[in-house]
Amino acid sequence: DIQMTQSPSSLSASVGDRVTISCRASQIISTYLNWYQQKPGKAPEVLIYAASSLQSGVPSRFSGSGSGTDFTLTISSLQPEDFATYYCQQSYNAPFTFGPGTKVHIK
Amino acid sequence: VQLQESGPGLVKPSETLSLTCIVSGDSISHYYWSWIRQPPGKGLECIGYIYYSGSTNYNPSLKSRVTISVDRSKNQFSLKLSSVTAADTAVYFCARHAGEAAGGTHFDYWGQGALVTVSS
Numbered sequence A: 001d002i003q004m005t006q007s008p009s010s011l012s013a014s015v016g017d018r019v020t021i022s023c024r025a026s027q028i029i030s031t032y033l034n035w036y037q038q039k040p041g042k043a044p045e046v047l048i049y050a051a052s053s054l055q056s057g058v059p060s061r062f063s064g065s066g067s068g069t070d071f072t073l074t075i076s077s078l079q080p081e082d083f084a085t086y087y088c089q090q091s092y093n094a095p096f097t098f099g100p101g102t103k104v105h106i107k
Numbered sequence B: 001v002q003l004q005e006s007g008p009g010l011v012k013p014s015e016t017l018s019l020t021c022i023v024s025g026d027s028i029s030h031y032y033w034s035w036i037r038q039p040p041g042k043g044l045e046c047i048g049y050i051y052y053s054g055s056t057n058y059n060p061s062l063k064s065r066v067t068i069s070v071d072r073s074k075n076q077f078s079l080k081l082s083s084v085t086a087a088d089t090a091v092y093f094c095a096r097h098a099g100e101a102a103g104g105t106h107f108d109y110w111g112q113g114a115l116v117t118v119s120s
Helices: none
Strands: A004-007 A010-013 A019-025 A033-038 A045-049 A062-067 A070-075 A085-090 A102-106 B002-006 B017-024 B032-038 B045-051 B056-058 B066-071 B076-081 B090-097 B107-110 B114-118
Touching (some): A004 A085, A019 A033, A019 A085, A033 A062, A045 B107, B002 B107, B017 B090, B045 B076
Antiparallel strands (some): A004 A019, A033 A045, A033 A085, A085 A102, B002 B017, B017 B076, B032 B045, B032 B090, B045 B056, B066 B076
16 A cells, blocks of 8 residues: 655644645655545545646645655645645555645644 | 435444445446545545446455445445444545546545444
8 A cells, every 4th residue: 555644743823824734655656646625524625636736616825736755735825714634645556545634723 | 416425323343334325416427436434533544446337446454344336226335344343433435536537536526424333
C-alpha cells in the first residue's frame, strides 16, 4: 500500500491567515492526489483533485500544488467556515489511501 | 446525485455487518462505487470498490472478510463484512468515483455515513 503522511497534524490559525498543509506519499504518485475537507459529523467533501484542479463550487482561496511525492494545500485567507479537518488521498494505486488528517483550529 | 447508507447500527461480535447504499439522481451504471470507513475520532480507510458490471477490488487488509455487490435493478450496492470485532466499529460511507474510472480520480459524491457499532 502507498502510505500517506501529512504535516502538521493540527494547527491553530486566525481568520484571514494563510494556511499551508503538506502531504507526502511513500512512492511517486504523479499528480493522482486529492484533498478533502471534513467537518464534524459530516462526510468529506473534495476540494482539490489531480493535485491542483479546483472542484466546482469550491472557493478560489483553496489551491493545491505538487507532483511526484510532495504536495501542498493552501488556503490563502482562512474563513470561519474553513475550520475543519483536511485529508489528502492518493488515487494512483488501490487501495486508495488517505493521509491521517490535519485539524485546523481557531486561534 | 444522492447516496444513502442503510443497515443495522449494532452488530454482535463474530457476526456479519451488512450495509446498502441507495443511489438516487443518476444511474449506477458506468461508474465505480466505493465503501470507505472511519473509526470514531480516526482517519479514513478505503474498504473496496465495485464497478456497475460487478467487478470488484478489495483492500488486502480486509479482503478475506469483505464482499461488495451491486443490484442495478434497484440502483444500489451493498457491503458485507464478516466476523466483525470491536475494531470494525466505524462510520461507514459509500461514495462515487468521479468519471468512469477506478483510479486516477476522486470521490465526488458521498453518503452521509452510517455508524455501525460492534458490541454484544
